[in-house]
Amino acid sequence: MTAGSSANAVGATHAPPTALTIAGSDSGGGAGIQADLRTFFACGVHGMTAVTAVTVQNSLGVEDFAEIPANVVTAQIRAVTGDMGARAAKTGMLATAEIITAVAKTLGDVGIGRDTAVPFVVDPVAASMHGDPLLREEALEAIRTELLPRATLVTPNLDEVRLLTGIEVTDAASRGAATDALLALGPQWVLVKGGHDTGPRCVDLLSDGTTHVELDGPRHDTPHTHGGGDTLASAVTASLAKGADVPTAVREGKRFIERCVADAYPMGGGIGPVSPFWRLDTEA
Numbered sequence: 001m002t003a004g005s006s007a008n009a010v011g012a013t014h015a016p017p018t019a020l021t022i023a024g025s026d027s028g029g030g031a032g033i034q035a036d037l038r039t040f041f042a043c044g045v046h047g048m049t050a051v052t053a054v055t056v057q058n059s060l061g062v063e064d065f066a067e068i069p070a071n072v073v074t075a076q077i078r079a080v081t082g083d084m085g086a087r088a089a090k091t092g093m094l095a096t097a098e099i100i101t102a103v104a105k106t107l108g109d110v111g112i113g114r115d116t117a118v119p120f121v122v123d124p125v126a127a128s129m130h131g132d133p134l135l136r137e138e139a140l141e142a143i144r145t146e147l148l149p150r151a152t153l154v155t156p157n158l159d160e161v162r163l164l165t166g167i168e169v170t171d172a173a174s175r176g177a178a179t180d181a182l183l184a185l186g187p188q189w190v191l192v193k194g195g196h197d198t199g200p201r202c203v204d205l206l207s208d209g210t211t212h213v214e215l216d217g218p219r220h221d222t223p224h225t226h227g228g229g230d231t232l233a234s235a236v237t238a239s240l241a242k243g244a245d246v247p248t249a250v251r252e253g254k255r256f257i258e259r260c261v262a263d264a265y266p267m268g269g270g271i272g273p274v275s276p277f278w279r280l281d282t283e284a
């Protein structure tokens with residue numbers, strides 16, 4: 001019998017779209033690589049990973065982390081893009097300037113990011129929700145000068161906006177100034193997230209300097225928002241992998257994260273994770 005001639009041949013003929021996350025591991029399973037993979041799965045995308053760091057983390061905080069050697073990070077990117085191909089990619093925790101520099105160069109080599117056919121989302125993770133650092137201080141400049149010029153979209157929260165631009169967002173004018181300052185660093189689109197704002201609504205603002213989209217949703221009254229930023233960026237990346245344009249992908253991502261926050265669950269003694277399980281619930 002020749003290969004492939006079995007009467008019981010099984011398997012899908014069409015593979016799902018692929019998406020690559022370049023990020024750190026969260027041992028607690030709610031943020032980082034783990035959040036990205038469960039979001040990709042829930043969104044119908046095959047997730048691939050380049051692990052940048054291993055954190056020692058639970059619902060109470062980040063106790064420690066060890067970064068992966070930069071050449072091993074880039075080898076993971078080359079291995080999966082060269083063989084399986086990525087339809088979209090994102091970064092999360094990148095830990096050091098050395099890793100950021102190596103990742104930016106490799107993404108250029110393999111044709112991912114601005115001005116290529118493969119969209120690239122930068123979630124400029126600097127710290128955990130508990131305030132524990134996930135990025136060495138000197139690495140911010142590498143994000144500004146090496147990563148953001150490659151980004152199709154950057155998704156900072158209000159703390160990351162301040163770290164990257166020096167601008168404290170307090171009102172519409174400062175939010176506009178911060179968006180302009182971020183766009184000047186080179187990304188095609190900026191999404192300033194409003195999760196850390198106050199008020200009854202959670203408003204995120206998307207802009208490319210010409211088109212401005214306000215993404216407005218209810219603020220759910222829950223302390224359990226661990227992994228929210230990662231889950232939003234991954235859902236947007238999944239939509240981009242499926243062929244959506246940036247405003248559509250961000251709208252789909254916002255709808256996704258809003259449900260994930262609404263369904264977030266307590267776990268451990270601290271901050272529980274947002275939940276993508278609703279997407280898998282056939283009763284939902």
Ligand SMILES: Nc1ncnc2c1ncn2[C@@H]1O[C@H](COP(=O)(O)OP(=O)(O)OP(=O)(O)O)[C@@H](O)[C@H]1O
Pocket residue numbers: 031128129156157158193194195196202203204217218219220221222225226227228229230232254257258261
């Ligand atoms: N309580 C909430 N209710 C509804 N949506 C929320 C809530 N908190 C955050 N969000 C949404 O979740 C997404 C992530 O926003 P946020 O500003 O919290 O990012 P982040 O700080 O990077 O996340 P994290 O550090 O928790 O992973 C945004 O779309 C935001 O509007």
Ligand SMILES: Cc1ncc(CO)c(N)n1
Pocket residue numbers: 023024025026031032033055057092093125127128129134226227228229230
């Ligand atoms: C590994 C990792 N990446 C990102 C975050 C931010 O949510 C986290 N807490 N841990």
